Amino acid sequence: MxxxxxxxxxxxxxxxxxxxxxxxxxxxxxxxxxxxxxxxxxxxxxxxxxxxxxxxxxxxxxxxxxxxxxxxxxxxxxLGLHQNYKMIIVGVGNLGQAIANSTSFSKRGFKLIGLFDVNPRLIGMSIHGVEVQDIDKMEQFVKENEVEIAILTMPKTRVKETAESLAKWGIKGLWNFSPVDLFVPDTVQVENVHLSHSLMTLAYKINEAEVEREKKDKSESIGQIEE
Amino acid sequence: MxxxxxxxxxxxxxxxxxxxxxxxxxxxxxxxxxxxxxxxxxxxxxxxxxxxxxxxxxxxxxxxxxxxxxxxxxxxxxLGLHQNYKMIIVGVGNLGQAIANSTSFSKRGFKLIGLFDVNPRLIGMSIHGVEVQDIDKMEQFVKENEVEIAILTMPKTRVKETAESLAKWGIKGLWNFSPVDLFVPDTVQVENVHLSHSLMTLAYKINEAEVEREKKDKSESIGQIEE
CATH class of the missing domain: 1.10.10.10 (Winged helix-like DNA-binding domain superfamily/Winged helix DNA-binding domain)
Structure with a gap:
């Protein structure tokens, strides 16, 4: 090295x-x-x-x-997997629950220790022994537990201010699922999962493959005429 | 061009x-x-x-x-967004439901027309007017409706055989969320969303930023001693 x-x-x-x-x-x-x-x-x-x-x-x-x-x-x-990371999920809708239910992350040292939402119907619910708390309790929780990673699976309207707050509270990494680009201090690392970008890339590949196929068919049929 | x-x-x-x-x-x-x-x-x-x-x-x-x-x-x-794409979701757990509930895709021409699962508790349920059907009905549905894209949000144990079947039935693109690499004929385009890869990349960034910070602190403290 x-x-x-x-x-x-x-x-x-x-x-x-x-x-x-x-x-x-x-x-x-x-x-x-x-x-x-x-x-x-x-x-x-x-x-x-x-x-x-x-x-x-x-x-x-x-x-x-x-x-x-x-x-x-x-x-x-x-990859930094020789250490553990304490994570929270902000926004416990379907996507947040899907991630909370995935056990493969914890095997690699990513420990989910907190779930937060604004929805009273979700607060109090438990996933794998972790209880959903009111988002008002997030500041204290992040500071006391020295949370390293926040997973943002919340509506995009509130994601910018939440990211800024989390940065102030000492978070080290944001795993962002909102279709929004976050500009945070360089003490915080951001990794985006933009699902719509991925789907558009798939559309590109499908379209491109069709264009290539048409080109090939055309050149083959021209070839046949010439024979 | x-x-x-x-x-x-x-x-x-x-x-x-x-x-x-x-x-x-x-x-x-x-x-x-x-x-x-x-x-x-x-x-x-x-x-x-x-x-x-x-x-x-x-x-x-x-x-x-x-x-x-x-x-x-x-x-x-x-990007191929000037045309519409007919999509189905295979696996209507939390992740599948999260995608089915997202309205932003349909605005860009990606039309969700079918939902499939093996779980009897999910079959019959509707999301945005689309009913969850038994996976046994998928072959007929894909062929009759000329489905272009299948979203694979199912357990990884059955994803390879499902992808192969879908390829045979004429699907053009697979949007794969399983931590598995799919090897399908080149008539089918694959776009993977490997969430665990993304999380590991975030760990790398966090770890790398720490290494950089320590290096900087070290060189600064050496500088102070020399003064």
Missing amino acids: TEERKISMNVIRRLPRYYRYLGELLQKGVTKISSRELSEKMNVTASQIRQDLNNFGGFGQQGYGYNVEYLHTEIGKI | TEERKISMNVIRRLPRYYRYLGELLQKGVTKISSRELSEKMNVTASQIRQDLNNFGGFGQQGYGYNVEYLHTEIGKI
Whole structure:
């Protein structure tokens, strides 16, 4: 690991996938794997894998392949998964409940310790032993429990002011599901899940594939006429 | 628009954000905007904006700026939003319900026409006038209605076989929320929303910011000692 370790976010965004695959291999008792085997499993080129992992000093030994457990642990460290994170969910509608009900996060050290909403019908309800509290109690809770991550699954109308308050109260990361861009102090990291952007990207891919198919059909039919 | 229009997915993934901002400007009655103004609003550099939009032939006139409505329409066309898409949701748990309840998709031409689940407690329930049906009825429904997009919000254990079936039945796009990579024929486009990947990326950002802060503190305290 060198002094200069600024790695492009494109590489970083590929790491969770490596981490997931290596975790699955570990569970199956696989102890080592070549970049070729990993590439076949993951459907990326072996050279892409070597390039990505070289950003962090390699991990591989020529002719031996990768030690699965070591690689899994090291990628976990790079991703910051060697520590636990205390999380709260702000907005316990369907999406908030879906996330609260997902047990896979807590296995990776993301501990859900608080749920907050304004809706009296939700306040008092429990999900996996965590009670939904009135949003008025959030400031005290965040400060007392040193909450690190807030998951914003609330209506977009109130998300900007909520993010600003959370930043003031010392939150370190916001996982934002609202179709709004948050501009917060650089003490707070933001990761957006913009569902509508993802759906539009799917529309692009569908449309593009159709355009390509039409082009191909056209050139083939021209080819037939010429024959 | 030239013959060769293969644009990198990095650029494509930025387009929905332009589309959203331009839509907001339109609603406010703004008819033209300079790349500098748009860059301030979106917190990206003006040169990034010009570069991105030049991929599609520019749209801008020197010294005049961009025509908001024209740019909005053209980006919409590139994203394939000039046509409607018929969608179904497979798996009507919390996440499926959250998506079914979101009205913003239908405004952009994504029409939800079917909901499917295996759970008898959910079958018969209606969301925005769409009834949850038994998954056994999905094949006929997809074929009869020429469904284009299936949203997979089901448990990961059954997602691979479901994706394969949907591909056979003529679906064009899968919006996959399971932590599984789908390998389907190239007649089907896949867009993944891997929530756990996004959360790990947030952990990386938090961890990286801390490392940077510690480095800075260290170099500052060394500076003080030397004074």
